[in-house]
Amino acid sequence: MSQTIVPANTTPKPAKPWAASSKDRIELALQFIAAIAISYLIVAVTAMKGKLAYVTIFFLAFIVIDFAVNYIRRGAPAAKDALFRGFVTGAVFVAVTPIVSILLTVVVRGYKGIHPNIFFKDMHSTTLNDAVTQGGLLHAVIGTVLMVAFAMAISVPIGILTAIYLTEIKGRFARPIKFLVQAMSGVPSIVAGLFILAAIVYPFTKNYNGIEGSLALAILMIPTVARTSEEVLLLIPGDLREAGVALGGTQWRTVMMVVVPAAKSGLITAMILGVARIAGETAPLVLLTGGGDTTNYNMFKGPMGSLPYYIWKGFNNGTDQSVTRAWAGIFVLLVMVLVLFGAARYLGNRKVGK
């Protein structure tokens, strides 16, 4: 009906006052050039040298120029806005640079140590200093998978139960338990190792095996799973719970058939974060597993190798070959973590059954 009021041929062209005009673009280019010039100038004059100096000074100079330009043209609020935008943009670059650098380093240094043998042989007849093409890390992969799986089997149920207690039951102990879980997340990995040492190795078993490492990992994993699950469950709207109860569900059915399915993707994420927390955990494994060089499927008997321990050993040995082995180990560990991570993301992103 309103179409009849405005004749078609006089419809104004849609204006985008926020879009950058060509004048703005030229100004931006000028700012870039000025910032680059300043960075060259300062590097020439002061003791700051190298690529890092150029990047840093360029960034700072750009922010300052942006601030000044905005101050002159649009006043103080706009200038502050520009300053803050500059800061957060810089922060995200600083946050992402190490990731890219780490990934590149691992690929570049790790692939030298990768060869087909690596997944079919262990180190029982090879020393760290032998040529990289001999031996492999089969024992380490098997050890890590077994230990992480066992740790998951213990800590995922406990973690999720804790989260359900905190969000659904909210019993008498809810506050203290929330407090303790928070405290538990601060338990350093080495302390978990020492604890298993004090509680299990010295009084009972007197020797090192995989299960001990696995228990230490489980201790580290519980708070991560519990906290993340709790956060996820808190985000589930109360309406859903009320609807469940209103339909005649007991609390047990409401939680299991309404709340948990609604939070499924988040709970999977919690699990993954837990596994990510422990997959590369080195300190307790160094204390507890004995780090054997032979493939060992028995978690209850004999030293058990693991990827972190393998990397640790290679790095500390310090020769070219052993450090290359360590990087190859990291490469494999990282690929494992990435695959897991991708799978979790895929599962987590899938729509939950309605």
Next chain:
Amino acid sequence: MSATQVMPPASPNSSEIPAKRTLTTKPRFSDKVFRGVVTGGGLSSLIILGLILGYLLYQGYSTLHSEGFKFITGSDWHAVIDDNGVFDPKNSHFGLAAMLIGTLVIATIAVCIGVPISVGAAIYLTFYAPNSIKKFMVALIDLMAAFPSILFGLWGFFVLESSGEYWARLLHKYLGFIPFFKMEVPYYSRSPFIAGLVLAIMIIPIVTSISREIFSQTPLDRIQAAYALGATRWAMIRAVAFPYARSGVIGGAMLGLGRAMGETVAVYTVLNIVYQVNWHVLISAGGNVASMILQKFGEASPAEVKALMAAGLILFIVTLIINSLADLIVARAGKSGR
């Protein structure tokens, strides 16, 4: 309304009115079992923490008893073994102060560098980034949370070391008048400063993802109200997002602090671990409690292992206190923020 339509089919002797359904708040049997199981799971953290405290105290008691308060205030660590290969308690001294200071120094550096970067990144990702960039960056940072700590250690040792030295040199040149940055011999590698840098990078993903989650929950109506009043984006963030997210961000930062204090392997790899009190963060010597335990454990005599257990106990208690303090701050900040 005829009764035959509403009533259910009459059963043989349905002349009396059926008894009223009893309403009760008493949980059913299934609910009781459910609550029992869940409460048991919830209490497990209490049990585990209690066991850790108990066992470490039990193993470390003899050291704590013989050293007394000097275990925390002293800074000598000598396990003396006499000629017969027997532990000599008279001449042995265990004092943890040097490493406690080291722990504090390194973790503080990590938080001071890591938290502003993380919070800035979280704000960019929540309020500034276009959707495509945001998705990519979030995935990347989440991915970094999955990196194992030994990877950070090796990367720090082989790659970050040189840039770390570079910054250390600059700090020394321009800020050398501050006592922390003083140094006598210009040898900058493997210092607590570089260890702090590595830890700062390690805590970025956690602090970022927590802050981002909190910022993204900022109520949209308030954001739009701020814009409608003519706020710039910065003004909106300061007036709406910061007060809303403060407690959560502090919580994230504290989590980062806790992780930085307990980090073992990355510090061990990067830092030149020397048992001495070192406030000067650029000097190539230092350590933290966790890495010291790992370093000494390999060739420790049974008596020294007991001392290490006591050190672990102290580390455990310190991290517990930090986390409790964090909890209190978060609780208070949460009240003022909303």
